[in-house]
Amino acid sequence: MCPIPFLGSFQKVSCSWTHLSRRCLSVWSPLAEAFNTRPTQKFNYRKNDVGLFGIPELNRPEGFRQLQETCINTTASLIEQALSPSREKKMVEIFDEMSDTLCQVADLAEFIRLAHPEEKHAKAAEEACCTVSGIVENLNTNLRLYKVLKDAVTREDVVKNSAVDKHVGELFLIDFEQSGIHLKNESDREKVVELTNAILNYGQQFVGGASTPRMVKKSLLPGSLRNVLASEEDTILVSGLYTDSADPVAREMAFKIFLHPDPHQDMLLNKMLEARYELAKICGFPTYASRALRGSIIDSPDQVMIFLKKLSQNIWDKAKIDFDLMNNMKLLENPLSSGVQSWDIPYYTQKAKKEWFRVSSKEYSPYFSLGACMDGLNNLFQSLYGIQLVNFELSTGECWSPDVYKLSVVHEKEGLLGYIYCDFYERTGKPNQDCHFTIRGGRSLSENIYQLPIVVVMLNLPTPRWSSPSLLSPSMMDNLFHEIGHAMHSMLARTKYQHVSGTRCSTDFAEVPSVLMEYFASDHRVLKRFARHFQTQQPMSDEMVQRLCGAKRLFTACETQLQLFYAVIDQKYHGAHPLKGSTTDVLVEAQKDFYGLPYVPNTAWQLRFSHLVGYGAKYYSYLVSRALAHSIWKSYFEKDPFSRESGERYRMECLSHGGGKNPRDLVRDFLGVDPTPDILADYLINEIDYHQSQVDLVMKNRT
Template identity: 50%
Template sequence: MFACRLCRQQQSWVRLLKNSLLRKSKVGSRLETFPEHRSRSVTTWSPLASAFNTRPKRRLEASGRNVGLFGMQELTSPEGFAEAQRASVQEAEELVQEAIRSPTSADIVVLFDKLSDALCRVADLADFVRVAHPDRRFAKAAEDACINISAMVEQLNTNIDLKESLQRLLDDPAIFSAMDEESQIVARLFMFDFEQSGIHLEKAKRQEFVRLNEEIHILGSQFVQGTQTANAIEKKRLPQHIQHSFAVDGDNVTVGSLYADNPSDLVREAAYKIFLFPNPNQSQLLDRLLDSRHKLAKLVGFSSYAQRALRGTMAQTPENVMEFLTMTGDRLFDRVTKEIELMKETKKECNPHNPNIFAWDPSYYIGAARNKRYNITSAEYAPYFSVGACMEGLSLIFSNLYGVTLENVEAERGELWAPDVLKLAVTHETEGVLGYIYCDLFERSGKPQQDCHFTIRGGRRLDDGSYQLPHVVLVCSFSPPRPGAPSILSHGMMENLFHEFGHAMHSMLARTRYQHVTGTRCATDFAEVPSILMEYFANDYRVLKQFARHHKTDQTLPEELIARLCASKKQFSAFEMQTQVFYSILDQMFHGEEPLKKPTMELLSEIQNQYSCIKHVPGTAWHLRFGHLVGYGAKYYSYLLSRAVASSVWHQCFEADPLSRDTGERYRWDMLAHGGGREPATLVQNMLGKKLSNEDLVQALLEETMEQ
């Protein structure tokens, strides 16, 4: 209840916290090798761009007072986590007693939020450190702190006296109705978290809730681990001429991926059938996970896990989600059929005897068709996207839209966890510093290979009227700069960077009274809107020409080049969207009112054959590799719905003038400033001047698939 809603990438104990909303991470592709140019290097980069285009020479053990990780004075050593945890728990216990003794008043919401903040102050930071700190002593100490604080959260979630103090406020119409909308929403959220924890149940059922919750956490972790496990097959069962394509282990070959980009049809087919061969243990884990989720939802009064998961979202109900998804799928069918025919034509040139498109073919032949039509490679455009240039571009966008700049500031001794992390101050032209973004952008041994956004400290209004500045971390895995050569990005990696900065700026620009609902701590299907919107800026030449410069020649990115790139991405967008619809419907069915009425394999086959133009391959179990079933349970649709909303906002508000200050200010104060403190559908309606129906959302997605 009292811990924050964190990033989808944070896959640990936070699933135990009843108000956690997992954020989506986008995994960037590996950086290609690009040819060296003999021309001169750019010497006119801004200080911000220069900071990211050269490798920092900072030494973490430099002299001066050690301020501790993120400036938390206790964290000068791994042992400091225990001290920080004790201080956090002591403060929380004092706030609990104050909240219980407090007379019925609106101040109870402030006390609850202070209690949440006291725990999040250590919990959020520790959850990042445990996965990202290169010193395993720090990582282990952080993990222990996570476990211990989660135990206290469980106690708070079942503290009846604490719940009753909040209930008295909700039951007093005179006081409650006089509260502002954000306070009312936060009060209801805290009560919902109590209810989701089964506090209102009799003792035996409450104990059953705790058992199911623990079981769901364990099963989910085991299932995700199983999605990455390679499968083995006797070498002799494969044609001899393709055995060398896989890892050989004695008499067996092991297959740990789909080999989707391998030019051999036979290699891709073998990999698909071997890697996706049903694992009985993995199937049993999924069955138990879905059954436990269903039982937990029923225990606390919901008809399905999906109904429980969708409360408070823009979609609101499973019925709305299914209407949106099925309508989208139906409208896409004809376009996807045409795209499949184009894949067949491309395949026929390579394999005239069998031009049909099978489940293992799309990725390869989509790439081949795009290359044939648009003849574009990363080597052409990536030199224009040095990390420094992209950071300069982001600062330019934010300056134009919000009057905000990104400034590289010197971190103090002990504040950082790796020498190439850079600290940015997000500074408004009149409001001053709005918060800090720590950029951990370059790969290193042992670092998570995902692009993601972590909230370290949420913003909130303090008692003296000042504002607690938010701190966030952005994690990417770009190749680091080399002497005389900056890190350069593919366009997809640049999009990912812009996407994650959309999350970061949501956190920076939010000005909520309560940290419990600040920034990205909002409904999942709304939290992705600001990040997806930033991808449109990454594809608009009017924006790109402001900063995309060749890191050797200083030449501006040619418009024709980005036009071809954007057109190539549109070419098979209907097929790619149909795949997301299929995944989302499967997720809904797995978490519906009768999740195990049919075996999951049978349901997979039915849903795929009905909603995808690529039919199910008997004897394969793609869903047993779908780790998002754990992190996104019943919410995988969020990506599509968020894209529909972001598309509507872009085309109606930003497309005519993407760097308009008037539009940026309205977007900031109508949408971003409120975090989760107002109903997300209301925020969207205020921005667009109308409520988006499912018809509107579907039409927005269809327009995204239309080639220029």
């Protein structure tokens, strides 16, 4: 076993609080008080550094080498065990222990590589990632290991396999076969390794280039754009689309400059797509999409396109209404304008929220202090699952930054379920994205002992000031609920194997728990329980709540159509190769058929779409997750968002399985319907209609 310890035992920790007003006593909970101030760490006279995540070896960067050595030795021992003719343990158990050994180093190291501000730690973590990658590559080419696993899964093991054993064993086989281990020709297996490395290299370069600013000479720009993109130099860096600019010329020019075709990016994308297609063909799949979709709710490219086409047919007129409304807004500003264009959509969406619903961050942020939001989450989880979030005291050296909180997740009967590290505040060098990292997956170690999951939630919130806590905009609050939804999936899962713990499930189900949390964040009953002004502690008024809930659902149809268009592009790029024309030609044709606004000549939006690397034929998953989250909300939580009965059932029948149950079976058993493409498309249309009804209700009350 890899000697990575549990991180201590549960204890309740008192929190200090600096009152914002000395004239009244605080009525905030201890959790709210903790998150409304910056984290504090206990002063340690001896300065005993416990190491990152409480791992003693990681009290210094060199400790990663010790973890690597332990990982190598443990993996070798497990391989020997798997190949032994006198083996007594189930093969899937050995493989899961091997996976756990590798993941506990790889996942932790990958996070530290991205998040640690000190170069020594980041570099040591990167070396550990490379070491584990090398071990995995060797495993993926170990033919003997593949054969003994296949025999144990397809025939019978030394101990009879349960349904979960068989499912997880089949997932391990899929991982093997996607690496070409089942190929008879050794040269083909070597080619698979070569292509895998090439795809990784092309993808990393493409993602890096997707966010690179575009440099342009001032003399080539209209005067209005020069004023918006102020610079004292002869050249201007266009680093984004400037969607919040009130100047329509500035929005248009930034769009055309930033998305102008980049030959190098185009080459990288084509090389990656070609390599993916060749990899799929060698491994016996007709396309890369066919390979990527194995084990998903929608498990074939043809079925995905049925879903997307039906959705497109039913959404087109609804999206047109949204575009027409924005078009009218633009014509009111300038009757001579050519009408709403792609570069206008974010601007007029925000403008409508401000003018129609009077929703602005300045008005709402005081009600969404970080402490109030965390209190809201805690109260919600107590109601639904009998769970409490407790601020846990950090030890010296346990974290990569002083601005990190540690939460213990405690069930009223089951006790400690796991830990969530909250890296919430923006800082120099920190990745500018909101995300969830699994540091250690949960799994059963014995009948009465469970390996507690450890996760990190990373956000980029404003830091507290001397006069106020961190105040969140409505969108920041939504993102907080979304990412905590991922974390709670990891906490509430109770899987036998860590390979399928929590969010380690099919991509088209992984987003369901987090999207569902956005429904709670947009429900007036939930908001009324925690949205309080950070100074007066007065709750948000009913009228403010109503306006906010309406604004959140504005223009859902056209936003969904945009996501649909992205998903179609993703499918077409990962279909047969060579493509019929360039990647831009494919985009132009798809935009004509699936999006309500025309293609902008001499632009190549796809070259900025980094999700093509990470999702790779699975971008449709976001739409499926939305469809399922809406159905779950309507079936179980719309009537009462605090229902313990519904929460317990949702946990036991959905969250507890992680990826340990076939996702189609999981959905069928919980919702009572077979999740066919047609049904999923209908669910999503129902969601759009539901959101529009909420918008209409607010608009009616407003008039």
